[in-house]
Amino acid sequence: MSDKKIKNIFIQGPVPPSFIAESIGKHSSRTSIGAHQIFLGQVRGDEVSGKVVTAIEYTAFEDLALEKMHVIREDLFGKYPLTCMHIYHSLGLVKTGELCLFVFTSSAHREAATQACAEVVERIKGELPIWGKELFDDSTHQWKENK
Template sequence: MSDKKIKNIFSKGAISPLFIADSISKHSSKTNIGGHSIFMGQVRKDEIDGKLVAAIEYTAYEELALNKMHEIREEIFNKYPLSCMHIHHSLGTIKAGELCLFVFTSSAHRKPAIDACTEVVERIKAELPIWGKEIFENDTHQWKENI
C-alpha cells in the first residue's frame, strides 16, 4: 500500500446536485483530460411486499471501509491510466429520489474512465462494509439486499 493519505468518502446526508455540478466544473481547466465517466446512485421508491420505500438509512464500519476503499483506489489507479477519481458515499437517512453515491473518473481517453468507474462502483457494492436499511412509508424497515 502506498503512503498516500486515506481519503474520507463519507458524508452525512444526500449528495446535492450542486456539489456534483461544482465537481464537474472544476475539471474544465484540466486540458489533459479527454473523457469523464460519472455514476450517480439514487434511492429508488421501490415497492416491496406492498410497501413503498421512503428512504434508506446508510451505516458503515467507517474505518474498515475507508481502508478498503484506499486499497481499491490504489488498485484502480495502477490498473487504469486515470487523471483523477472522486468517490462520495452518503451516510444517514437518504430519501427516495436523493443521491447517495457519486463516482467520477477522468482520463485522457474515454474507455479507461468508463471502465474504471464501472469497476469502482461494483467493488464498492461488493467489498465495502456499508449497509442500507430500507425505511418504508408506514415507518417499518428492513435491511436492504446489496444487489
C-alpha cells in the first residue's frame, strides 16, 4: 500500500445538497480541470411485498472499507489521468429522497472523469463492506441487496 493517507469517506446521515454545491465551488480555482463527473445516490421509496421503504440505515466495517477504498482510489489514479476524486458515503439513517452517496471525479478531459466515476461507483457497490437495512412503512425492516 502507498504512503498516502487513507481518506475517510463516511459521513453520518444524508449528504447535504449544500455540501455538494460547496465541493463543486471549491474547484473553480483549479484551472487545469476541464471536466467533472458526479454521481449522486439517492434512497428510493421502493415497494417491496406491499410495503414501502421509508429509509435505509447504513452500517459498515469501517476500517476494512476505508482500506479497500484506498486501494480502489490508488488503482483508479493509476488507470486514469485524474486531477482529483472525492467520495462520501452515508452511515446511519437516510430517509427516502435523501442522498447517501456522492462521487466526484475531475480531470483535464471528460472521458477520464466519466469512466473513473462510473468505475468507482461499481467498485464501491461490489467491493466495500457497507450494508443497508431497508426500513418500511409498517415498522419492519430487511437487509438490502446491492444492485
